[in-house]
Amino acid sequence: MTQPAQKLSHASLQEAAHWFVRLQDEQAGPQLQQQWQAWVEQHGDHQAAWHYVQRVGQRFAPLQGDGSGAGRVLREHDARRFSRRSGLKGLLVLGASSLLGWSTWRGTPLTGWTADLATGIGETRETRLADGSQLWLGAQSAVDLDFTSLARVLRLRFGEILVETAHDARRPFFVDTEQGRMQALGTRFAVCQQGETTRLDVYAGAVEVCTARSGERCVVQAGQQVDFTALGIGSTRPAQSAGESWIHRRLNAEDMPLAQLLQALGRYRHGHLGWHPAVAPLSVMGAFPLDDTDRALALLQAALPIRVQRLTPWWVTVEPA
Structure with missing residues (x-):
């Protein structure tokens, strides 16, 4: 399976995107194709980055064209590689890649298809639960509900939620992520799961955290x-209004690292939104529209020493100025 973009180097992703654009040129000849093939086979990260770019590009620049450009190169290269190595198995991998690409643009990963509640790219959802609690789902989020006579449990598969719990003296209210369990103590709170970390913001009441592996x-x-992670809990700091401002279709940043803000914006736009590691820790203040992420990026570019680079309409990166 293709690695997630956040686990690939920025340099490899940018190189892969440039190759994708160059190979779509109808004038791309055998020499360029050979150079591309050599680059792909040079390192596993190159192969993973190429597959990621291919998945993203399928939505906006389909490879099933007239036999020229990147589509032709891919078919010729894959035909040689598959016949040489894995035959039908390789073709099945291509099918899985197409399916993954489709799921990306549907807005939820494959693991979200069977969730009780899920949202796609740029979509938020508000719902009242059976016990009267209020639940908001952020963009590209999925949650399962497990309400019994003994407990009320939300399982956040990925993404972010905002919860305002209803009082129920008989049944505790829990939110589970891969990193641990949170028990609401009469409260309003936000939970965001990002990679191997869960972020918790408490706005009213209190929430008890118990990590999944260490039990802290x-x-x-x-x-x-x-x-917190499955192994430990970080130090507490002031809650950020960003955890609930998105229900009003804006993102409030209060001394927020730029990487965190861009990661949030990425859930509200189609295509790849990446950033150079050098700009990741830049501190951001302000309110940014989630309904117009291009405007949000323009505001960031005007306020910070960064440059928004658009290689294609669906491949945007933030670089140092």
Whole structure:
């Protein structure tokens, strides 16, 4: 399976995107094709980056063209490689890649298809649960519901949620992620799962955190934020309004790292939104529209020493100025 973009180097992704654009040129000849093939086979990261770019590009620049450009190169290269190595198995990998690409643009990963509640790219959802609690799902999020006579449990598969719990003295309210379990103590709170970390913002009441592997516990009070992994809990800091501002279709940044803001914006736009590691820690302040991510990027470019580079309409990166 293709690696997630965040686990690939920025340089490899940018190189792969440039190759994709060059190979779509109808004038691309055998020499360029050979150079591309050599680059792909040079390193596993190149192969993973190429497959990622291919998946993204399928939505906006389909490879099933007239036999020229990147589509022809891919078919010729893959035909040689598959016949030489894995035959039908390789073709099945291509089919899986197409399916993954489709799921990306549907807005939810494959693991979200069977979730009780899910949202796509740029989509948010508000719902009242059976117990009267209020639940908001951010863009590209998925959650399962497990309400019994003993407990109320939300399982956040990926993405972010905002919860305002209803009082129920008989049944505790839990939110589970891969990193651990949170028990609401009469509260309003936001949970965001990003990779191997869960971020918790508490706006009212309190939430008790218990990590999945170490069993470490911590009560997070109203006005506090904390990040935790399956092995441990970080130090508390002031809660950020970004965890709930998205329900109003804006993202409030209060001394927020640029990488965190861009990751959030990426859930509200089609295509790849990447950034150079050098700009990741830049601090951001302000309110940014989620309904117009291009405007949000323009605001960032005007305020920070960065440059928004658009290789194609669907491949955008933020580089140092």
